Amino acid sequence: MKETVLLDTLKEYFGYESFRPLQKKIIESVFKGKDNLVIMPTGGGKSICYQLPAILLPEITLVISPLIALMKDQVDGINANGVPAAFLNSSQEEADKQAIFQRIDKKEIKLLYVAPESLQFVDRFLTDGRVSLIAIDEAHCISSWGHDFRPAYTQLGYLKNRFPSTPVLALTATADKATRNDICKQLNIPNAKKHVASFDRKNLSLEVKPGIKRFEQISDFLKNRKNESGIIYCLSRKTTEELASKLKAKGFKAEAYHAGLDHLERSQIQDDFINDEKQIICATIAFGMGIDKSNIRWVIHYNMPKNLEGYYQEIGRAGRDGLASDTLLFHSYADVIQLQKFASNAKNEEVQLAKLDRMKQYSEALSCRRKILLSYFGEYLQEDCGNCDICRNPPEFFEGTIIAQKALSCIFRLKGSEPISAIIDVLRGSQNEVVRRNNYQELSTYGIGKDISWNHWQQYIIQLINLGYVEIAFDQNNHLKLTEQAKKVLFEKEQVYLADVKERKVKAQKDTAAITENSLFERLRKVRLEIAREEDIPAYLIFNDATLKDMEKQRPMSDSEFMLINGVGRKKMEDYGFRFIKEIIAFSKEKRETKPRKKTKKGNTLKETLNMYKRGMSVEEIAREREVAKNTIFTHLMKLYDEGEEINLHQFVPNSELKSIRNAQKELDNPNSLKSYYEHFEEAIPYETIKISLKILEKENLN
Structure with missing residues (x-):
């Protein structure tokens, strides 16, 4: 599959201009018909590894997912991106299942999510060749070595035998080496290529x-x-x-x-x-x-x-x-x-x-x-x-022999018959029921550590356990006992160095605290929530917080600028762009911002595109060179055209289509909606051509 096609699909449906690490490699392996095991942390972009191929593959993609809630979420999300998807599970009415089967027969569904327990519903109508890809999410559930073993997953090994020529893509967020090998064995994909992404979630x-x-x-x-x-x-x-x-x-x-x-x-x-x-x-x-x-x-x-x-x-x-x-x-x-x-x-x-x-x-x-x-x-x-x-707040070590001797002496006096909490109570001279009932106030170690806080004593005793002076008798109600090594501290003057325990305060995170109520971000959140309630889908499926943050920073005020926002695809721009842009314009007017906005990376990226265009490179060449989607380059060129640069947009639009769009502009009820034109021409004229034509006509009308 050509890289430009993958990048165009990524931007159009998911709103991203480039792949995350490993995504492209995994997707290319799928198109080669290979089996793959993907270990990618939560939030690392696993879903795109099978959702993007599903859009481009000829037949249906089967996704095995363990929970009904997860299926519904993912189906809502991918449908919001403009990709037809559905799910099957035991809670659905028979009529609903039949309606989905009919859509599958008509090839109207690209992704079908199924719980492992519901595979029998699928088995009766799918044959080898009618399934382009099998994706198994939360694949660690198949392994008894995994942390969340589920017996229902053990039947999934038959899928490779049932669909031998269909690539299997197993995905999980967490699996150690033993679990990884077991997943491949259980799923009958011993030669699967293993892709292990970084587990470092720096944020x-x-x-x-x-x-x-x-x-x-x-x-x-x-x-x-x-x-x-x-x-x-x-x-x-x-x-x-x-x-x-x-x-x-x-x-x-x-x-x-x-x-x-x-x-x-x-x-x-x-x-x-x-x-x-x-x-x-x-x-x-x-x-x-x-x-x-x-x-x-x-x-x-x-x-x-x-x-x-x-x-x-x-x-x-x-x-x-x-x-x-x-x-x-x-x-x-x-x-x-x-x-x-x-x-x-x-x-x-x-x-x-x-x-x-x-x-x-x-x-x-x-x-x-x-x-x-x-x-x-x-x-x-x-x-x-x-x-x-x-x-x-890294610890500093200090000479803590006396503290260690006090704690070890107390454990010795208590004859190894109490857990850590009682030992600290004796050291600090507490007068609770445990102390009084056992007459611990009579011990010579009673109250010898009252100058040290309960929290600090707990930390010091844990360190003594780690250093090997104390052990926990788990089979005796968690009682602490001295080891042979403790004698060296009590009787042989061995020195003990302890980490100084300070009260650690969490440093405030720049992005997570003190968001003002009337910030643009908060206002965009309200717009998102309104749309979510109208469409009865979760708010984050409209746009996630990172996309709203980018809107707050870039403040797009036209469709072309809105398309530059990371996480904005074509369908979401058409469906929601107007309302977010309207809110951004209103906010900017209220604030009466007179200062010029700082140049951002987006500005630099436009310059790069302009330089390549002036060198005579085609849109396809610029997209390939810059590793972005072709429609992103078109968006750049329209933005540059707006800014007065010498961009010849006419070269991208046949005269006959420009004329048709000019005529339609006079006839349509909603001449500002791209979707209106697309439907008016019964999808015969591509979105990109309509957008460029409207940009040309916009300048014509102004003149």
């Missing part, structure tokens, strides 16, 4: 805090995030409800979401969140896999996840539009114990416990968190990331 800030006074910490976290969407993940249903209730009492639009709610209630909560009616979801991990919302600005883990894959996937739901977003993880040993209990009943207990251990090590780390996270997936950073709590 995500990473932070871990001790799990004490969590609600107070969450309240502080949310102070400057009044208008932002976020998810708080909890281990239990009860916690989601209690937390949502507390947040509501503080004035936040929060809801609890878990598997115990009935289907209709869950769907309503999810829809409210997607449509920005609700701001915060307190959820068990049942929530999120079906969410494609691009403007989630933060994710909090109220409890520790059971493995790094799940944690990475869940934090990956923040900042999918590429804007700066925050993640916060609360860590406590109570969570570790609870997760160990869950793992002990699982079939792959050993694997789960090993992965939980890695999760615990990440939480306790005193080095760059992103390095730890990326190395787990086989990717290595040379430098520290600078965007995690450790990098923002």
